[in-house]
Amino acid sequence: xxxxxxxxxxxxxxxxxxxxxxxxxxxxWVCVIDQHTISDDVKYVxxxxxxxxxxxxxxxxxxxxxxxxxxxxxxxxxxxxxxxNEFVRFAKANQRPVVSEIEVASWFLNDKTVCVGITxxxxxxxxxxxxxxxxxxxxxxxxxCGNIGTPFSQIVMNISKNxxxxxxxxxxxxxxxxxxxxxxxxxxxxxxxxxxxxxHKTFEEYLRVKWKLALMTRADGLFIVDAQxxxxxxxxxxxxxxxxxxxxxxxxxxxxxxxxxxLGDHNFANVMCASLIARHLGVSDEIxxxxxxxxxxxxxxxxxxxxxVGSFCQEFVDIQGRKKRVVIMNDSKATNVxxxxxxxxxxDAPVRLLLGGKPKGDSYIPIANFTQKNIVKIYPxxxxxxxxxxxxxxxxxxxxxAQTCLLDAAQQALLESCDGDVxxxxxxxxxxxxxxxxxxxxxxxxxxxxxxCEGSSH
Numbered sequence: 329x330x331x332x333x334x335x336x337x338x339x340x341x342x343x344x345x346x347x348x349x350x351x352x353x354x355x356x357w358v359c360v361i362d363q364h365t366i367s368d369d370v371k372y373v374x375x376x377x378x379x380x381x382x383x384x385x386x387x388x389x390x391x392x393x394x395x396x397x398x399x400x401x402x403x404x405x406x407x408x409x410x411x412x413n414e415f416v417r418f419a420k421a422n423q424r425p426v427v428s429e430i431e432v433a434s435w436f437l438n439d440k441t442v443c444v445g446i447t448x449x450x451x452x453x454x455x456x457x458x459x460x461x462x463x464x465x466x467x468x469x470x471x472x473c474g475n476i477g478t479p480f481s482q483i484v485m486n487i488s489k490n491x492x493x494x495x496x497x498x499x500x501x502x503x504x505x506x507x508x509x510x511x512x513x514x515x516x517x518x519x520x521x522x523x524x525x526x527x528h529k530t531f532e533e534y535l536r537v538k539w540k541l542a543l544m545t546r547a548d549g550l551f552i553v554d555a556q557x558x559x560x561x562x563x564x565x566x567x568x569x570x571x572x573x574x575x576x577x578x579x580x581x582x583x584x585x586x587x588x589x590x591l592g593d594h595n596f597a598n599v600m601c602a603s604l605i606a607r608h609l610g611v612s613d614e615i616x617x618x619x620x621x622x623x624x625x626x627x628x629x630x631x632x633x634x635x636x637v638g639s640f641c642q643e644f645v646d647i648q649g650r651k652k653r654v655v656i657m658n659d660s661k662a663t664n665v666x667x668x669x670x671x672x673x674x675x676d677a678p679v680r681l682l683l684g685g686k687p688k689g690d691s692y693i694p695i696a697n698f699t700q701k702n703i704v705k706i707y708p709x710x711x712x713x714x715x716x717x718x719x720x721x722x723x724x725x726x727x728x729x730a731q732t733c734l735l736d737a738a739q740q741a742l743l744e745s746c747d748g749d750v751x752x753x754x755x756x757x758x759x760x761x762x763x764x765x766x767x768x769x770x771x772x773x774x775x776x777x778x779x780x781c782e783g784s785s786h
């Protein structure tokens with residue numbers, strides 16, 4: 329297929345629009361199709377660039393798909409669209425290529441730019457963000473993009489022809505499904521837990537999709553992998569990368585960091601991975617350690633990932649009129665149980681856990697183990713509330729049974745909190761029962777917390 333052929337872009341969200349604009353800039357004919365709606369702002373941008381668009385819920389409603397407009401075309405599919413989608417099935421039935429926005433962007437990289445690819449169930453956003461900021465501290469032009477929020481195509485479109493840059497790509501399994509040509513100087517698979525099985529059906533298939541990234545590592549590159557992931561890949565007989573392989577061991581403190589800038593063993597692994605990547609790309613050990621140590625770090629953490637609301641513990645007055653200091657943590661990004669377990673391991677102080685949202689099929693039973701460690705109360709909320717109450721009934725004395733929505737649960741936790749408690753939103757669920765996405769949920773929670781702080785003495 330010619331790179332300057334005809335492209336149908338399915339999905340009018342950020343990544344789809346970025347792919348369409350990049351393809352148009354490269355001289356391709358492009359049409360954007362969305363099954364639901366296209367905003368007026370997007371329509372304006374597409375019209376200004378002479379990019380066609382249409383809204384069609386089904387294939388038979390699409391003039392483009394059902395018309396014989398071109399013999400040579402490819403479908404660019406947005407990551408949120410399943411490969412079982414009828415438009416995708418139509419393309420495959422007609423032997424047309426189905427590619428991701430990541431794949432499209434990889435075609436147009438300049439010769440001086442290299443890519444880093446990071447995937448895993450948990451921690452990939454933090455690792456990508458930290459890697460890009462670490463490289464930037466070392467004076468490199470580094471861009472965090474992909475699943476982290478900024479489309480790869482948007483970055484590629486803005487990189488000048490002679491710019492020497494590093495694109496640090498956070499890659500989801502949805503993006504990797506339809507990516508083939510990407511070549512990375514460093515790649516990493518941080519960890520894998522049961523997640524997204526509604527799309528991949530089995531853990532083995534989920535692993536196969538993630539493992540594609542290992543085989544996209546250049547022969548002179550570095551592949552960093554969790555030991556259990558590597559063991560499972562070998563057990564499945566998956567092809568092994570031809571580059572250097574480094575096992576991710578968070579217990580091996582290569583830089584003798586005493587006071588890490590991020591909490592928890594999981595973040596130690598994330599930063600260790602980023603540091604190994606940076607070292608492979610020529611960053612000195614001195615800069616790596618300076619960024620990692622809390623007192624010298626310039627790292628700006630991502631929101632919604634064990635984010636302390638405010639810069640210090642907030643002081644409140646309890647119902648007896650006594651002053652109490654409470655830490656409020658926003659971990660809205662924790663959309664599965666494994667992420668919540670990781671968050672709980674990060675605290676020695678008593679935790680009041682806000683748990684709920686739209687369930688993803690995970691069992692909440694493992695959370696009960698922390699009632700013997702640091703959980704003093706669990707506040708279930710949202711669509712998962714009844715399931716949580718049922719599964720955690722063996723520790724019913726730790727369950728609050730009154731709340732139905734997040735902010736009610738948060739208010740109850742604050743009312744019942746004691747001096748030194750941590751109120752932790754780490755919901756172990758998706759957000760789509762009550763919110764638009766995990767960012768929206770985290771923003772609402774942060775705003776609630778800050779409004780409570782404004783009315784308190786501190």
